[in-house]
Amino acid sequence: MKIQGKMFIWLSVFILAMAILYGVWSKEPAGTTALFLAFGLAIMIGYYLAFTARRVDAMAQDNKEADVADEAGELGFFAPHSWQPLSLAVGGALAFLAIAMGWWILYFSAPLILVGLFGWVFEFYRGENQNQ
The missing domain is CATH 1.10.287 (Helix Hairpins)
Structure with missing residues (x-):
């Protein structure tokens, strides 16, 4: 889960840079606002994942030497088909x-x-x- 938090935080940094560049270059308010909102969403998700990663045990995806089978097992409860x-x-x-x-x-x-x-x-x- 740590890697996802880092990925979203780096994505939010990239989106912020693109929002500033787009806002200065195009002077178009709708696209600039959309990019700043995308930055806000990415930083919220990144912060949540990074915060949660500190409170849960390390998963196989956090280990560079892990195999796919290391996370095998029950994944949780899923609802059956529904109309x-x-x-x-x-x-x-x-x-x-x-x-x-x-x-x-x-x-x-x-x-x-x-x-x-x-x-x-x-x-x-x-x-x-x-x-x-």
């Missing part, structure tokens, strides 16, 4: 279509979004995926 993102995607697409075509389409998109949202949030409280 809820499809409902959210269709509802979201209809909601954006409502902005362009007519607000009456929101009457069809709101129930799809709500069903998808509640279904995804409460996915592990009912059905075959219910936690015992």
Whole structure:
């Protein structure tokens, strides 16, 4: 995790230099602002990863002599397949279509979004995926 923190911090230094160079050279405010915001995001991620790396044990990726198999094993819990993102995607697409075509389409998109949202949030409280 230490290497990722260093990579993001160096990336943020590069983005800051490019933001200053772009701002001075182009005098265009939108791109300059976007680059400074990208710098802020990169430095936040880099600081978080560097801060977290000090509190956790060294991982295989921090060891130059490590093999790929050194990190083998259980990676964590992953949710099984779900149909809820499809409902959210269709509802979201209809909601954006409502902005362009007519607000009456929101009457069809709101129930799809709500069903998808509640279904995804409460996915592990009912059905075959219910936690015992």
